[in-house]
Amino acid sequence: VRADALCLRRSAVRGVVGDEHMTRVLLIDDDEKLLALLNDYLAEEGFAVRIENDATRGVVEALSGDYAIVVLDVMMPRLNGLDALRRIRLQSTMPILMLTARGDDVDRITGLELGADDYVAKPCTPRELVARIRAILRRTQTSGSDAVAAALVSGGLTMWPEQRRAEWAGEPLQLTSTEFSLLEVLLRHVGYPVSKNDLSERALGRPHARHDRSIDVHLSSIRRKLGSLPDGRSLIQAVHRQGYQLLKE
């Protein structure tokens, strides 16, 4: 937990200084030729890239805390990409973007359940990849430009968006960056349902695709972390055809 908190603080710090320094991206994939091309592309786009074609080394590198985001291919042989994801998540809530095979829902859903922030289906255009990376980073690096350290509060839930910090019933909540953003959107609209499309636009930075279960998977993970209310209900309710709602206490 301490390592986690450290990690969070470091990335928060980097967020503030990130304007001068290049954002560091860790690419983990077993296709070296593709890595070389993506390396060039991301470098052109202004990222500092580290490529790693071995998942085990990739996990160690990811946990070093030097990177703002990990792009992880979950279809790697040897150390399974999903395993790598699990290992990183054991110690860090850092942003993870996973690459999945197009049409492979099982990997995608499993990856999201294991805490990946979002996914890109492979093959994808590098432009798409960069857009996804930027969308995730934008959320995590919403720096405190407006210096008001306002806390959002509803019942036992308190969130400090500027610090990417959340508490539930006095205990710190460990949320991935996507989970944090989703909960933040719900909290800002507490007592009202928010459509899946709004949630997707605001938290994932992309429109909701039909039959995409990403939002549901992320929200069920948040529900698990929040536990249930004394009356057995969950704090987050699905509202038929309208989306999700954070209950007002």
Next chain:
Amino acid sequence: MMGRLFWKFFAFIWLAQLAGIVAIASSFWLTESRADRISAEIDAGPGAGFRVDAAAAIVRYAGISALKEWAQRDPGPTVYAVDDAGRDVLGRPVAPDLLARVRELQHTSGAPSVIRESLGADGRRYVLFSAGRESLARPPASRGPGPGPNPGGGPGPRWGRVPHAAPLIATLLASLATALMLAWYVAKPIRSLRTAFDAVAGGDLKVRVAPVIGGRKDELADLGRDFDRMANRLQASMDGQRRLLHDVSHEMRSPLARLQAATGLIRLKFGQQEPAIERIEEEIVRIDRLVGDLLKLSRLEAGELAGLEEEVDMQELVREVLDDANFEAHAMNREVIWDHETPGTVIGRPEMLHGAIENVVRNALKHAAQSREIHVETTIDRGHSTYTVRVLDAGPGVPENELPELFTPFFRAVDAARTDGYGLGLAIARRSIEAHRGTITASNRLEGGLAVTIALPMRAIMA
């Protein structure tokens, strides 16, 4: 439940046994009844011989009067003593045909010992024989009611038959049991083979019959083992094909991903709107779509299903599909029209159902004649058990003999060569619909064009 074959086998075997029983029983009955007939005329039993001998001795040594006295006192079967004129000494009536038979037998070389000729004390010749049962007791009807004394010989006919019923029932039961066993013995392995064949035909190649056959050794068991060998080979080849398709598709994606990264890099570095690059990007997307469809099909055929099962609002789903399709259709100056929206719920995987209906609608759009409308009809049958979606186009239709081929991969109707696509859409649609226990069929419309009908089973609405 036993199958039809079992009952046929059972019926044949049992009938055969019954026929055998009837044949044997009737031959017994025939011989017995012949003996019956003889004894009805001339008592041929061992007692009769003894009695006839005794009577002959009485006639010879004591005379006719002594015989008369003996015959009247004796309770046993009647012994007749007939003189040359054919009259019985006691005046009892003797049927002429019986007498004729006695005389005939008397003169044959092997005369039965139950007929004796004796010279009486009075010097007349007498033929002595014992006649039992009915012959004399009941004179032929033509003679009228003659004074026939009941000879009362032997037990009555009814008493002789009853004890035969028990062995008869036992025989029937035994034959029933053996027929059942035999039929079961033959029909059972055939039955398990049939179930196995059914499973294989249904796509389940994992089924084997060896465990059912066990150590049995005969042609049926061999057939079972042959089936297993066939299933093994089929499974190996299907698995191989599936793996090949999957691997090839998968392996094609890596170079595609590199190609995409490379063209992206070229665009980024040189920043120009080069039409050739655009062409490359378009083709990459095309190939990627094909690979995606191939993978989807191979997954469907392997029984891997996409998405999660849930309650699907068909009205909403069809509306989504049509909204998307119309977006494209309008660009082509066509329109998809849904005549009557039908609310209904199906349990299924929305992504697969969406894809299936979308593929059918797209197919209709592709083949519809220019600036015509595509009509979609939805209905629910009276029993609320099936949700039907019909997609009707006014295109050229498909030749009748090619209709069944429409849903096989890579099929394209002869005149459809110009249209864009790989012929995978309808194959994927069929697999997806069949995975939902539904059916998809195509037919030519009377007014021209093709009608594709998707029927999906609905779950009974819970109270």
